[in-house]
Amino acid sequence: MPKPVTLKAVAARVGVTPAAASMALKGSPRISEATREAVELAAKELGYVPNAAGRNLRNRHAGAIALVVPNSSVHVFSHQYFMHVLSGMTIPAAAHDAQVIVSTNAETASGDMAYERIIRSQAADGIISTSSSIDDEYIHSLVGTGLPVVLLGNYPDLPDAVTIWIDDTAASRQITEHLIADHGCQRLLHVAGSLDHQTGIDRRQGFLDAAASAGIETADVIEGDMNEESGAAAMRTAIVDGALPYDGIVFANDDMAVGALPVLRDAGIRIPEDVRITGFDDFGVARLTTPDITTIRVPAQEIAGIAAETLFDLIANGRHDNSSQRLPVSTTYRHSCGCTPDNA
Amino acid sequence: MPKPVTLKAVAARVGVTPAAASMALKGSPRISEATREAVELAAKELGYVPNAAGRNLRNRHAGAIALVVPNSSVHVFSHQYFMHVLSGMTIPAAAHDAQVIVSTNAETASGDMAYERIIRSQAADGIISTSSSIDDEYIHSLVGTGLPVVLLGNYPDLPDAVTIWIDDTAASRQITEHLIADHGCQRLLHVAGSLDHQTGIDRRQGFLDAAASAGIETADVIEGDMNEESGAAAMRTAIVDGALPYDGIVFANDDMAVGALPVLRDAGIRIPEDVRITGFDDFGVARLTTPDITTIRVPAQEIAGIAAETLFDLIANGRHDNSSQRLPVSTTYRHSCGCTPDNA
DNA sequence: CTGAAAGCGCTTACAG
DNA sequence: CTGAAAGCGCTTACAG
Known part of the structure; x- marks a missing residue:
């Protein structure tokens, strides 16, 4: 386990403050060309990658989205389906520099639902989920929390939910x-x-x-x-x-x-x-x-890709006008x- | 997006310091029975869940493990296989209160491998991965970094790697x-x-x-x-x-x-x-x-379950004696x- | 324009 | 025994 390289280490090598190094790395105009290059070089040489926890804490976000798999749907949707969904989420997630977390909606030891913990702990900024059986409370409670959620499928009972679906x-x-x-x-x-x-x-x-x-x-x-x-x-x-x-x-x-x-x-x-x-x-x-x-x-993969993009929108812009999409099928x-x- | 409940809020409601509330919640003996109960009640009432970033930063760990899917193996191992692996990881992960991150080993925009970023950024504490083609550098470089890694499968070229496999x-x-x-x-x-x-x-x-x-x-x-x-x-x-x-x-x-x-x-x-x-x-x-x-x-699911347990061991105890396991098949x-x- | 403090939320090591 | 500071790594708002 190589000890992690911090911004402080990068800054020290160049002889600037961590704050300056931080600004340099994101190309702030207030940092001179010369020091920006020096910082970038040092970061590269040391193999610096920003610490996720530090950054997340400061930025007040998780840098991750979660795919929550309803227990009741494991046996109804195929493994194929979930793998397509997962891979569909991958590219948008990478583009937003976010991780993809996979979770079932089991109850935790503490008695609450796993997805609630994920969101409340801010381990994920939003959730993508698929339909469970129609009388399962899960989806309703998920949407009811007002968290950023994008559902895959048709939800006639949830007109306000953001859904990506085919007819x-x-x-x-x-x-x-x-x-x-x-x-x-x-x-x-x-x-x-x-x-x-x-x-x-x-x-x-x-x-x-x-x-x-x-x-x-x-x-x-x-x-x-x-x-x-x-x-x-x-x-x-x-x-x-x-x-x-x-x-x-x-x-x-x-x-x-x-x-x-x-x-x-x-x-x-x-x-x-x-x-x-x-x-x-x-x-x-x-x-x-x-x-x-x-x-x-x-097009499960495309559906999931659009869902992920939509979710990042939702996260960035807060609750906004319903941007559900119905995709054509062939x-x-x-x-x-x-x-x-x-x-x- | 309900505003997150912090420890401070819980502490304030009970009239103690956040530090005391923290200790109360983990049952420290130095907190009195009475205040412990009061804090627990307040936490429950407010729906307090510890902020992952704050806790991770303080504890210097990620609270997550990653399944890294080699690009080259997507077409060789089935979706069935990966879903079994994923579900096998779920229970140990939940037991360790850790998230499961899924990633491919694609190169990032910054030119390094995704799994390196995950580890260096401390977004995951360790990695589970499956074999790629034998001449792929990926597995070697993954193991070479000395990070906590458990591999699924047989690796005759990597005698020191921790592997869970069947013969x-x-x-x-x-x-x-x-x-x-x-x-x-x-x-x-x-x-x-x-x-x-x-x-x-x-x-x-x-x-x-x-x-x-x-x-x-x-x-x-x-x-x-x-x-x-x-x-x-x-x-x-x-x-x-x-x-x-x-x-x-x-x-x-x-x-x-x-x-x-x-x-x-x-x-x-x-x-x-x-x-x-x-x-x-x-x-x-x-x-x-x-x-x-x-x-x-x-037994893909069992293999992955044992791999996850082993990985948590590895993470907790650092690099230790090879604990590879060969499972019987029937x-x-x-x-x-x-x-x-x-x-x- | 730039240096350096403040603070995100948490928990433990320290001071009293 | 207990209160409260210090600090994990980061970034931005502030002071100079």
Whole structure:
């Protein structure tokens, strides 16, 4: 453990005060060109990096933002998703010279929530979080504290929260319409995500809207939980006497579609000949299965990047006019719906 | 943004000095029972949480540890892996009242490495990192700085580094022997991970050792990169004229085995009837495919947990006797090798 | 224009 | 035994 180099050490080497060295390092006009260069050289030679605690204490900020992962969402959102979010936060964080802290929203030994400690202790200047189940108090209490918070996702109950989101309902509607309008599907099934999560609700709603406005008679829903296994289970439920009474299935995410694949295959049901299927997310798997899966690309990394930028804005400018953003989504057409993409 | 509650505010409410309040809160015997209770009550009422910067500056530590993700390993280790590592670090970190910082090892604008800034700025007290490619200077320079560092994995070139690892060579040897001894495989293929990563090298070595000591004549190796796609590619290479000249395939990880599945299936090659296959990792997918995949369970979360504990030791006690640990691994027998597990 | 004090919040070593 | 100063490293507002 090399002993840390302080500003004082840098200043001493040059023969100025720490205050002068500090100003020199940030290019203050009141420091002469010559001493500025001398200080910079000394700092470089000594490997000076400002002490975070000293700087944070003085500047009254943490130089860090936190990603708080709701316990209840660990099993609903994929590891892929969180890694995309994390990496999306990285570049804006680096640009603001801030660290990224990861925390769950567990209760601490002291009985308060981890995110509260993080903020109250000023270990982070703001928080990015994702939806938990809709009846979880967590998000409400998080937003209720008035701290700088940016949420990822759609929060109809929190109109004042700053949220970066995609229109799950519209996207789900769009991909369902593709099945109906472009492929002539008439007997539809939706394998939903947990319906106590907004994402599950919205994607189901889009499916139902599309079916209703096209006058589709068969538009069933089986509730899953976004995990691969539940996609498989849904298929076992849906297959009656070895046959599937649907010609199109809209899965609420790719993982469930992937889980469905072997079950359909084992039942001798071909994709897309016997049933056309679509997924949602496009975090990686959908591209790699056979057939590859037509899906909605959720730009998780971009969402998180914009969320981080927005959070830094919020932190810098205080509570300001709601700057929620809804990002466009696009469908990626692959073979599972019966399309024959160019690049295939 | 509620204005933070300081110790001074707590002290003022009780009518003692901040110093006394500080001692009261940590149960110093020199504070009377009565005032201790009064201070605790006031702290609770005001929602006092110690300011991290103030405490860190005074205590000369960061109250945080960092997971540094080498750029070069993002594509070799899975998102699953990193999320397991992150969650493994969570509990020890909370127990030590420390934050978990996530960083890549990118270069900063100032030209030094991110991990150096983190340590030199004392934003983290120590680092946990995973292997990058073996010719990457990164790990060497990280360890060379003498900072508290715990590495995840096997580092034959760094005998003095503190590492928490599993014996990839032994595990790979063991699962290969299972194919040979228990299932009578004679014509073996290993689909390796990148051979510029130690993990790839060790898992290949275990395979070769097992084959050699059993006197197996066919023990081929195709190099992949741990991604699903490269498993599929390896199968396309291995299948000659529609047939596979192997009766057993040892994949260096589950993802590549998963990628191989559809290619084998499309070629009409049955598992395990025509070829027995095994994976490595057991982070989730291997359990869910059809057939499910016999694999080595890598306890990534436990590894990271122990790494974090070890790191806190290292931080507290300074550089001390190497406390590297090698964890045992276990094979999970499923259907892809021809076993018929009880729970299936 | 520039030198050097003051103070962010905390905790411990010191003085009484 | 206890009160209150000193100081961690930094930066800006102030005094000269």
